[in-house]
């Protein structure tokens with residue numbers, strides 16, 4: 084049975100209130116999104132036919148600032164999923180302490196079936212449909228699954244056009260382009276984007292893991308890692324963990340994976356191979372030559388997308404989609420640490436099993452908050468017409484992530500609860516204060 088992500092979110096909220104009681108009013112606000120928007124997105128396809136896609140935007144809560152959260156293009160997108168993802172954004176933005184509320188959106192579509200021109204027309208139509216509810220100081224989308232910097236720049240461009248052409252009392256000619264850039268984050272550098280945004284989620288996750296390992300007096304050297312999902316997040320987290328001295332032994336995407344028990348020597352080469360062949364399976368690389376024939380030479384093994392979760396490793400990193408760790412899988416996980424880079428990868432039942440088994444779960448709302456931290460930096464630069472260097476962004480990101488991880492860890496120790504419960508407690512305290 085597929086777990087409903089919104090039911091998961093509500094059950095996490097309920098649990099969190101046992102650790103951190105909140106007023107009935109705040110509970111009601113968090114149990115009910117401020118606004119749910121569903122739009123039709125008609126698109127003229129390259130062959131002249133017209134297809135109509137369903138688009139969504141959920142504005143969960145804005146007590147702490149403008150709604151903020153990604154846009155996802157995936158066939159499984161529906162209102163329940165978007166509500167949950169928006170809720171997690173409210174919590175995440177409070178944990179990482181950026182002045183944003185929570186939002187999320189998307190389109191139910193398989194973007195891999197669309198040409199680039201169709202993808203662009205669909206995105207521009209979504210921007211026009213969402214124009215009345217988004218804006219730099221209202222609701223600020225960003226990339227998520229199957230969306231990227233190019234898609235964000237189409238959205239920004241269409242929003243800007245609409246803004247300039249709408250009749251209004253405000254002097255639009257006095258509104259600078261940099262302010263309009265603030266309508267989305269994750270834009271290309273040079274088109275209002277921030278240095279460091281693309282890799283921010285993965286890099287942020289590596290800082291969180293490092294901070295928590297320091298607290299428990301462990302070092303990366305000798306620790307093995309398996310990563311499920313090799314998109315933006317999985318790819319960068321793999322690179323940063325490898326650089327930090329962890330041994331990344333396995334990677335997977337939706338079609339299969341690569342497993343080398345002694346460690347994948349070059350994540351960059353695997354990434355190029357996946358880009359060229361469209362899949363990870365078979366990307367056993369020696370130098371720049373990647374081929375299944377290299378598997379034996381590297382003492383590698385074949386691995387399915389499902390089996391990666393059960394590998395004998397120290398750290399498991401789900402970086403794909405929701406609900407990948409179900410109760411069946413939780414009892415078979417060998418890792419002692421789960422770094423949740425995806426949003427909502429663990430069902431509540433699986434979470435209970437992992438807690439009972441003493442597996443340390445570093446929760447999504449902490450682990451993957453580096454993306455929104457740098458989104459905040461990008462938005463801030465747009466609002467103030469500034470451009471920060473990459474070194475500056477990395478330094479500020481590191482400070483934010485280490486501070487958030489430290490606070491969550493200390494709260495967990497103080498209250499005698501899991502890191503997830505502690506992260507929610509920190510978020511609820513900050514929301515209550517606002």
Ligand code: NAD
Pocket residue numbers: 226227228229230284311312313314315316317335336337338388389402403404405424425426427451452454455
């Ligand atoms: P993406 O589209 O770039 O990559 C998703 C990856 O997951 C792909 O490699 C896909 O093949 C893989 N995948 C899908 N089903 C799989 C399966 N069953 N087994 C193994 N792999 C599978 O998306 P992304 O931006 O990397 O996002 C991944 C997760 O991280 C999502 O949960 C997203 O919400 C979350 N997240 C993303 C960001 C960000 O900045 N992009 C920030 C915070 C959280």
